[in-house]
Amino acid sequence: MFERKLLVASPLAKARRNPNSMKAKILSSASKSFGSYGFHGATTRMIAKEAGVDISTLYYHWGEKQDLYEAVVTDLDEKIRHKLEQIEKIVKDQPLSTRFEIAIDRLCDFFFDRPEIPNLIQFCYFSKIRPDSNLRFKVPVYINNIAIAIAIGTSKSRDEISTKAKTRVLAAFNSIFNFVSAENMFRPMLGISRPEYRVIVKDTLKFILIPAFTSMPDLK
Amino acid sequence: MFERKLLVASPLAKARRNPNSMKAKILSSASKSFGSYGFHGATTRMIAKEAGVDISTLYYHWGEKQDLYEAVVTDLDEKIRHKLEQIEKIVKDQPLSTRFEIAIDRLCDFFFDRPEIPNLIQFCYFSKIRPDSNLRFKVPVYINNIAIAIAIGTSKSRDEISTKAKTRVLAAFNSIFNFVSAENMFRPMLGISRPEYRVIVKDTLKFILIPAFTSMPDLK
DNA sequence: TCTTTTCTCCATCAAATGTTGGAAGATTAT
C-alpha cells in the first residue's frame, strides 16, 4: 500500500496521467534530447527550448537534470514493458517460429516509430556518466527477462533456461535496437529509402534469427 | 606524391610513428575517454589527467577538442581496416562457414582487448553531436565494405551484392560490437565471469550467424 | 470577489569547460 501511494504521488506518474500537461511535454522533449545526444550531450536549455518553455520552468517541474534523466529512463522502461507484455499475450501458445515472426514485426514497428527508446537503451548500455554526477544508476534490465519469456515461452521456469539461450535472446533483441538506432548511418550505406529500410530490416532479422532459434533444443 | 607528403606530415601520422610520444599517449587517453563518455561527456581536462599531463599540453599537441576527436576516429578507422585486411588474407579461399568462424574468433579477440573501438563506433552510429560544434562529420563507413568482402569473399564485384546480403552482414558485424560494448550490462544479467562471457559470445555469434549465412544463395 | 496556490518567465549566479599566453624547462642544432 505504501509503495503504491509513493508510485502514484511520483512526478512521473503525474506526468503520465495527463499527457498534455507541461510536465509531460518536457518529459517528451527530454526523451528526444537525451536519446539523441546522451546525458552530457543534452543540455537543460536545449530540452527546455524544444519544449518551448523557459529553462526555469523545466527546473520547476523536474528538479535537477539527473532527476529528469531518471524519469525519462523509468518512463521508457514502462513503455517497453507494456509493449512486451502485450506481445507476450498475442504470441502465447504459438509455435516458436510464429512467436518470433510476430514479435519482430511488432517490435520493429514500435521502435521505428519511437527511435528515442532504442537510443536511450543503447546509451544506458555503453555510455558512462561522469563520476562526479551522483546519478543513481538505473538500467532497463528486466526487459530482457520479458524478452526471454517471449522467445522461450512461459512454459519453463526462468531459472531452468540456460545461459546460452539467454545470450542468444540478448543478441536477437539487441539487433533490433541497433538497426533502429543506427538507421541514419546504415541507410546511406545501403542506398535505400526509409520504407525500404524498414522492410529489409524486418526481413533480415527474421532471416537470421528464426532459423537459429528454431534449431535450439533449449527452446523447444 | 603530394598526398603522401600530407599524410606523413599530419599530426596523426606523427603520433603513430612513435607510440611512446606524448602525442600518442594523449591520443590513447582520448580514445578511452571518448569511448567511455562520448564526445560531450569526455572533457579535455579528463583526457589530460588520464594522460598525466597538463591540459595545455593537450592543446599544444592536438589543438581543439574536435580536432583531437577526429584524430581518434581516424585512428580507430585505420586500426579496424588493418585488422580486417589481415583477416581477409587469412580466410581467403576458405569455405563460407570457415570464413565466418575464423572472422568471428579473430574479431572478438581483437575487440575484447580494445573495447574503446566498438564503443567509439557505436557513438558514431547513434550519438549526435551538438549542432553548434563545427565538427566535420567523419564516419567509419568503409569498414562495412571490407566486412562484406570478408563475409562474401572477393569473388564478386561489390556492386553485384544485393542490398539484402549487405544488410545481413551489417547485422552480423554489429552484433559483435554490441556484445563487446555492452559487456558491463550483459554480464551481470547472465551472471557469468569475464572469460566465460567471451566464450559464450563467440559461441552465440557463430551459432546465430553461420547457419543464416551459409544458407544464403547470394553468398555462395 | 478575494485569497491562495500553481505556474511561467526574466535576471542572475556559480561552477564547469574549452581555450590561450607566456614563462620556464628540456632538447636539438650550430
Added chain:
DNA sequence: ATAATCTTCCAACATTTGATGGAGAAAAGA
C-alpha cells in the same frame, strides 16, 4: 657553449551549462 627550437606547465579568460530567487500571470479554491 650558445642559440634556436620544441615541450610542459601555471595562470588566466570567455563561454557554456546547471541551477535559483523572485516578480508577475494564470488557475483554483473560498
